[in-house]
Amino acid sequence: MASNGHNFLLNLAVSGYFLLMLAHLPRQAFSGRSLPLGFGQPPEALCAAAINSLGYKCQEFEAITDDGYILSVQRIPEGRAGGRGGGSDRPPVLLQHGVIVDGMSWLLNSPDEALPLILVDNGFDVWISNTRGTRYSRRHLTLDPAKQEYWNWTWDELVIHDLSTVADLVFNQTAQKIHYVGHSLGTLVALAAFSEGRLSDRIKSAALLSPIAYLSHMTTALGVVAAKAFVGEAVSILGLSEFNPKGVQEEMFMKTLCDNPEVNCYDLLTALTDIALKNEPQSTSTKNLIHLSQTVRDAKLSKYDYGSTQLNIEHYGAPDPPVYDLSKISGDIPLLLSYGGRDALSDVQDVEDLLDAMKLDKSLQVQYVKNYAHVDFVLGVTAKDLIFNRVMSFFRNQ
Structure with missing residues (x-):
């Protein structure tokens, strides 16, 4: 059964981005060089925070992008006692979350209902x-997350880097092509990458849950109003290069949006008690949100518009x-789209x-x-039967 509270919250989080303001293994470096300290300090590792205590082995990796960002990646190599055994023949699956959440979003349900644990x-x-x-993943080789330069990116950079x-990292560790699962923004970056011929030598198949590319018919009032009002640009002008959903200035923008007669924010606090208290919303760049708002307003999927011909x-090299x-997008990578x-x-x-x-x-x-809404594809109590089993069957048939 779909959850209205979850639906309201995540629809706002991914589309409007201004919704939430009211409120034990050694690390391995993916690089030929040793990993420097860099800027920023990681919090408690996700493995320790959410996976090890459930009886699963979990490994922490750090992958360094070619523009210097240090990304945290977790591996769950085998199931619990009684599950299928380990071994190098286990097909690798990479899970990519949406915007204003992180990898923890896949693990908010019980082990029997959480996709990563069902898969393993x-x-x-x-x-x-x-x-x-x-x-x-709030670290960089040379840039400080407290400074504006760190946040100079959009989902274009997620596609490229x-x-x-x-x-x-996954391919080099497993020596196998990868099954991919993306949700929301995780589908957008995959579709954009596939359209440019990227990853064909790394990805075996892809399951895209709640796929987003075109947003012309989005019905979330807060997201539409935010995008059309150029709120993202307004935040950027004020110097907020990091969009922190818990920030004071972002909260003021939220209040302004909720005062709009087209927007109903009545259920916001109820939704917050359900998911946000378990997994606090995560920062993204304001520039990334501007890019998403451009997709809503311009009714096309393009790279970031810098706002002037020059x-x-x-x-x-073009206006x-x-x-x-x-x-x-070629047919070389089999796709499953679930919406x-x-x-x-x-x-x-x-x-x-x-x-x-796509013409596929x-x-x-x-x-x-x-009857499924946006967040149900990750957190729905019936998702295992309706979605996840279909995803596993799809992967096994490739």
């Missing part, structure tokens, strides 16, 4: 990614930012537009779940 108990080698700026770096020419051409009829962010019409744009046939499977 069914014979898969599970890897969990944490994108730059979130609590487990983060996704490929983590995929290389700046776009400097960055792209307009390049468009991600989803028709160029819901109650999803206010990954709207049914937008998903149908995405399917039309035999390499594409589609699952429609009428």
